Amino acid sequence: MKRREFVKNTAITTGLVALGGTGLSSFTGNYTKKITILHTNDVHSHIDPFGPEDGRNANKGGVARRATIIENIKKENPNTLLLDAGDIFQGTPYFNFYGGELEFKLMSMLKYDVATIGNHDFDNGIEGLHAQLPYAGFKFVSANYDFSNTVMDTFVKPYEILIKDGIKIGIFGLGIALEGLVMKELYKETKYLDPIEIAQDITAKLRNEEKCDLVICLSHLGYDYKKEPNKVGDIGLAGATEDIDLIIGGHTHTFLKEPTIVKNRKDKDVLVNQVGCFGLYLGRIDFYFDHQKEKISKASTIAV
Amino acid sequence: MKKIIQKGCFLSVFLLVFFSCKKNNYLQKVEGVRIEINDTIPDNPEIEAFIKPYRAHVNKMLDSALAYAPKSYSKGDGDLNTAIGNLMADIVLEQANPVFKSRTGKTVDMVLLNYGGIRAPISKGAVSARTAYQVMPFENSIIVAEMKGTQIRELIQYLQKAKRAHPISGLQLTLDSNYDVVSALINDKEIDDNISYFVATNDYLYNGGSKMYFFKESVNSHVLNYKIRNAMIDYFKKVDTIKPMIDNRFIQINK
Numbered sequence A: 001m002k003r004r005e006f007v008k009n010t011a012i013t014t015g016l017v018a019l020g021g022t023g024l025s026s027f028t029g030n031y032t033k034k035i036t037i038l039h040t041n042d043v044h045s046h047i048d049p050f051g052p053e054d055g056r057n058a059n060k061g062g063v064a065r066r067a068t069i070i071e072n073i074k075k076e077n078p079n080t081l082l083l084d085a086g087d088i089f090q091g092t093p094y095f096n097f098y099g100g101e102l103e104f105k106l107m108s109m110l111k112y113d114v115a116t117i118g119n120h121d122f123d124n125g126i127e128g129l130h131a132q133l134p135y136a137g138f139k140f141v142s143a144n145y146d147f148s149n150t151v152m153d154t155f156v157k158p159y160e161i162l163i164k165d166g167i168k169i170g171i172f173g174l175g176i177a178l179e180g181l182v183m184k185e186l187y188k189e190t191k192y193l194d195p196i197e198i199a200q201d202i203t204a205k206l207r208n209e210e211k212c213d214l215v216i217c218l219s220h221l222g223y224d225y226k227k228e229p230n231k232v233g234d235i236g237l238a239g240a241t242e243d244i245d246l247i248i249g250g251h252t253h254t255f256l257k258e259p260t261i262v263k264n265r266k267d268k269d270v271l272v273n274q275v276g277c278f279g280l281y282l283g284r285i286d287f288y289f290d291h292q293k294e295k296i297s298k299a300s301t302i303a304v
Numbered sequence B: 001m002k003k004i005i006q007k008g009c010f011l012s013v014f015l016l017v018f019f020s021c022k023k024n025n026y027l028q029k030v031e032g033v034r035i036e037i038n039d040t041i042p043d044n045p046e047i048e049a050f051i052k053p054y055r056a057h058v059n060k061m062l063d064s065a066l067a068y069a070p071k072s073y074s075k076g077d078g079d080l081n082t083a084i085g086n087l088m089a090d091i092v093l094e095q096a097n098p099v100f101k102s103r104t105g106k107t108v109d110m111v112l113l114n115y116g117g118i119r120a121p122i123s124k125g126a127v128s129a130r131t132a133y134q135v136m137p138f139e140n141s142i143i144v145a146e147m148k149g150t151q152i153r154e155l156i157q158y159l160q161k162a163k164r165a166h167p168i169s170g171l172q173l174t175l176d177s178n179y180d181v182v183s184a185l186i187n188d189k190e191i192d193d194n195i196s197y198f199v200a201t202n203d204y205l206y207n208g209g210s211k212m213y214f215f216k217e218s219v220n221s222h223v224l225n226y227k228i229r230n231a232m233i234d235y236f237k238k239v240d241t242i243k244p245m246i247d248n249r250f251i252q253i254n255k
Helices: A002-020 A063-076 A093-098 A101-109 A125-135 A195-209 A234-240 B002-019 B045-063 B083-104 B129-135 B149-162 B213-217 B228-238
Strands: A033-040 A080-084 A159-164 A167-174 A214-219 A246-248 A260-263 A269-273 A281-290 A301-303 B026-036 B065-069 B110-112 B125-128 B141-148 B171-175 B181-186 B196-202 B220-227 B250-252
Touching (some): A033 A246, A063 A281, A063 B045, A093 A101, A093 B045, A101 B045, A159 A195, A269 A281, B065 B228, B083 B141, B083 B220, B141 B228, B149 B196, B220 B228
Parallel strands (some): A167 A214, A301 B026, B110 B196
Antiparallel strands (some): A159 A167, B065 B125, B141 B196
């Protein structure tokens, strides 16, 4: 009885605070907490910006510029995570000369938190990826690549849990089927497991056992495969699962102007986002949290 | 009235902090935007300074002259065979053979690449590693397919139908005005249906790229782990002057 009153009271007062505009800086508008997710995918060793002659990509991209943007956003909201959905490697001579060392070093300087593994990250073989791990000051997640018979064993976890401002964020990774896409002698004994089955297990664990407030999937499955119904992409994954809040995708170099909203199998909204390739764009998703359950009995507002 | 509101505020802040570790967090709203990284955004000076020596080294390595091109060569210059295409196919034959021979004791008989795979011309003057990156920006590697004479005939049918200068080496193909075969020679001999031939190509084409599906029927294949681009760079290092030429390896005669 008392608790119910409190909830009600809080709702009113926070409402008034917003109206009155009193200086309670720890509040984020009407909401108590805000988590910002910044993300890239398929950067493919594009460290320098494109030059003025580079067609539709002219004067776009560049890690040093991305660093400026990220720094500014982190100043505005320290509760920010920086994620990458794979294919960090391959695409410019930087990769051919340094084998991915510079890519990992720069991502570490930009303070990336978590990344998943794309098919091109095997391009120098699984040993080539393993050799660059000392330069990666961030974590790798993959739930459907079984690395246990490879040098990558123990270096990649199915998921990571990060806590920002008391919000528990579970991040798991999914990779694409490697057979026919990457030569076997590069990925060696890496086993590909069914992404939907794995996602269901992991998300149930993250939501129910680990009590995560936010569940994010870093996926290198690709956005959608309309012409290949047996191939699972992010849209299919979102619809076939539950408990995922956000899928950050890659692989298909899909340029989404805004995240796609998909209903999951429990009819709840899932956001799917992907920002093309080559570091031309940075994706930004802001999650607003509150302690009140009243509002949530309705569907969460997703403004994209 | 004002006083009451403020009191309420402070109370709620206190309670929120107090309960924050025990209470659930409920997702209320989500916003998504895409931020373009463009030239209106200044560089982070620390990151830029860190990249600089790597960039200088890469550029120096890419731009140092490895060989000399006496003329400019483009894939548009020629009919069924071009100087630049012949150079590419000949490089693959020359560079792949010692690797293939040391592993299998066999010799590469012919090479087939694709016209579309030549992504830039070679310009007159210094030839560098950057030239190789421009002509061959893809990471494709050399693969040697073991094919029966009957399968080579399918490969030839593909060339007859395509009517374009897909780069070849080791194969001499003469067609008449109807694109029918006048002669098809490997190692100066007519193709024998019962002999196995070793055809070097790249992994993209081997896997059916450019609709070269005939490779799928190959008896066997050998992955050399040797990128086409690296074969080009190794060749440029070896020679002083490149001498690409149009010749009679793939021609049409009026008869």
